[in-house]
Amino acid sequence: MTPIYIYEFKPLFLTLDKIGPFQNGYTIDFTDDNDRPSNFFMMVSPNGLGKTTALEVFSCLTTLLDKKVIDSYGHEDLDKRGGRAQLDFRAKLRWQGRDVSVVLSILAGALSEGACLKSWQAEQLQAYNAASWHPTGFFSPVVGGYETIASNSDTLLQDLLAAMNAAAETVPEENFLQPSFHLPTVLYFSAYRDIPYPNNDNDDDIPYSTKVAGQRNIAAPNHWHYQPLHSFEAHTAYWQNSLDNLLVWLKWLDNGSFEKAQALINELLFVETPKLLKGVRRNPPEAIIDAGNDQTHRLDRLSSGEKSLAYLFLRIGAHATSNTIILIDEMDIHLHIRWQHRLYNALEKLVADNPGFTVIMTTHSVEILRRFTAAMGQERDKLFLAGELIETDLS
Known part of the structure; x- marks a missing residue:
């Protein structure tokens, strides 16, 4: 395995088909008006139109990055209902002594071998300053089983997947983050972020x-x-x-x-x-x-x-790597408007202070939406804003 180092890992597109409300194909574009990957992204829609579904599928696809084999995707629409999805990233890497910029696509679902929901040709790659395209993930044929998409002849992809797999299998050490700190991770926060009083139950067999x-x-x-993914449970004591x-x-x-x-x-x-x-x-x-x-x-x-x-920022501080994508469902839930703005300010500062971070959030707050919409038209140092309004009619 040739050593690989990641300088940037940014989402570009999420394409969903036959998943939840997205029954006829839908693509979420995470880039701004200048085709730059955004680092501060807002997703908005009425209830029931797919905001949470999109975050769940984003998370589900990310988990495939360190897997050699799978027996399920862990998402009902992908496993049992013919759903299909593709998540595209732009990655900047140091590999074989040179810097390269590539598009990495993670695919899953009812796809035939060699098929994808979005193909990347030379012209599309050039538009995003990428030199090559590297699809990975697993497709599920009509008759059972899950087969890998990653090509054995794609040495860059194999080196990247091997690095992530090795880091995920490493026994936790006191300084475990150092060797893998450049690898990408997704932190997914559901809408329920309480801190209950911890009980005293323990497992005597817990190592370390x-x-x-x-x-x-x-x-x-x-x-x-x-x-590659940390999905934090809600209300656990x-x-x-x-x-x-x-x-x-x-x-x-x-x-x-x-x-x-x-x-x-x-x-x-x-x-x-x-x-x-x-x-x-x-x-x-x-x-x-x-x-x-x-x-x-x-x-x-x-x-x-x-x-x-506190739940958000302590988890981010403890589990983030230098290339972290933070997914926050309903960032405003249970927050007074003053606290909504405090969170918004803190997330802006977090992204500005950490160039490898991307925040993707959903909201129902009219005030936060107005603030975000007004900011989208402005050039902000270190902030690249973009958003998605999921339409009420997806047919």
Whole structure:
């Protein structure tokens, strides 16, 4: 395997057919008016017209990147209802001693061998400053089974897939992110982003754990090792999934990870407030919020708006790589309009400060939509805005 290094990994298009509301083919364009991959993207539609479906399929296709074989896609419309999908990225790589720009397409569903939903010819590649096209994924023939699309003769693609597969199979280490930090990852946040009080249930067989006071272990959190996709569960109270365990683990590592997460949450969430993420206590092991006036409390005692934002930014701070795509379903849900704007501001800053980040979000907020629409017509330093209005008639 020839070493490969990724400088950029940006979504271009998502094409869906016979999936949910998208029964007659539909393409979401993630580029701006100048054909540049956007890094701040808003998707809007009335309920039931496919915003969440699009994010779910985006996530589902991403999971195929580190798979050698599969026995299902993990999406009912792709597995059982003849659905088809294609997700196109532009990637800039260092490979075989040279810099190359390519289009990588992930395909899935009821496709015949060699077929795709969007073909990339020389003219289309040139429009996006790409030199070559590399399709991968799995197609499902009419009679059962899942067959790979990746060509064995495509050495660049095979080296990329091998690097991602090797990173995903690596046993989590204290500094696990360093070798794979350039690899792309997708962080998918559902619309439900609560922080419940973590219970004390533990599995004594959890590896890499150190017993501490009470029934809680300092244990490598779920999502700790590299994956092309991290899809975060909603409303889980299991200790190993909790933000408290994540922060205690980062503090226990004592490698600067906790301080980075602490700085991110204090800068993006608690700025201009008396509150701070202060640290973690030993007994019981959990995070401490300094509320001012010598008052402290747990993470789960934050307001609903604060919890939603804390959930987002602590996960981003802990699990992002240098090439991260952040999918946020209903970014405004359960947030007062003031908190909606706070989140919007924080996401803008996050993208501006991290050139490899892309945020794709959905919203029902009229105020946020107005703000985003007004901003789309402006040239913004380090921000490339684009959006998709899913029409009410997809027939």
